[in-house]
Amino acid sequence: MAVVIRTANWHSERSAIRSIRDAVFVREQKVPADLEWDTLEESARHFLVFKDGEAIGTGRLTADGKIGRLALIKSARGLGYGAKLLETICEHAQTLGHQRVYLHAQQQAQGFYSRAGFIVKGDIFSEANIPHIRMVRDLDFSSG
Numbered sequence: 001m002a003v004v005i006r007t008a009n010w011h012s013e014r015s016a017i018r019s020i021r022d023a024v025f026v027r028e029q030k031v032p033a034d035l036e037w038d039t040l041e042e043s044a045r046h047f048l049v050f051k052d053g054e055a056i057g058t059g060r061l062t063a064d065g066k067i068g069r070l071a072l073i074k075s076a077r078g079l080g081y082g083a084k085l086l087e088t089i090c091e092h093a094q095t096l097g098h099q100r101v102y103l104h105a106q107q108q109a110q111g112f113y114s115r116a117g118f119i120v121k122g123d124i125f126s127e128a129n130i131p132h133i134r135m136v137r138d139l140d141f142s143s144g
C-alpha cells in the first residue's frame with residue numbers, strides 16, 4: 001500500500017487536517033476545540049500522511065522549532081506511520097535551519113518520542129487537562 005508523507009497547504013488542505021485533529025484530539029481525547037485551534041495554524045508548516053490517497057495522519061512544525069498536533073486516525077496507529085511522520089518533520093526542520101526541535105509530549109506518548117531520540121526536559125505539567133512533558137531532540141543527520 002502506497003504511503004506518502006508530505007508538507008500540506010493550510011489554506012487548500014485544511015479540511016483534511018481538521019478532520020483528523022477533530023477526530024483524534026477534540027472527540028477522542030476531549031481537548032476543547034478552542035485550545036486545539038490556535039493562532040499558529042496560519043504560520044505553521046503542516047504535514048499530512050496519505051495511505052492509498054486517504055489522509056490518515058497529520059502534524060505541524062512552528063517557527064520556533066516546536067513539533068505538535070501529531071495524530072494518526074485510530075485505524076492507522078501502531079503501523080510505524082507516526083514514527084515516519086515524526087522523522088519527516090525532523091528532517092524538514094533541519095532543512096529550515098533548526099538545530100534542535102522540541103515538543104510537549106502527552107505523557108502516554110513519552111515512550112514513542114523517546115524511541116525517536118527525544119529527551120525529557122523538565123517536569124510534568126497539565127495542558128488541556130492532559131499530563132504533558134517537554135522533550136527535545138538535537139538534529140544532526142550528518143553523523144548518523
Ligand SMILES: CC(C)(COP(=O)(O)OP(=O)(O)OC[C@H]1O[C@@H](n2cnc3c(N)ncnc32)[C@H](O)[C@@H]1OP(=O)(O)O)[C@@H](O)C(=O)NCCC(=O)NCCS
Pocket residue numbers: 024070071072073076077078079080081082083084104105106108109110111112115
Ligand atoms: C502517538 C501517535 C502519533 C504514534 O503514531 P503511531 O503510528 O501509532 O506509532 P508507530 O506505529 O510509529 O509507533 C512507533 C513506536 O512507538 C510505540 N508507540 C506508539 N504509540 C505509543 C504510545 N502512545 N506510547 C508509547 N509507545 C508508543 C510503538 O509501539 C512503536 O514501537 P516499536 O517501534 O518498538 O514497535 C499515534 O498513536 C496517535 O495519533 N495517537 C493519538 C494522538 C496522540 O496521542 N498524539 C500525541 C500527542 S503528544
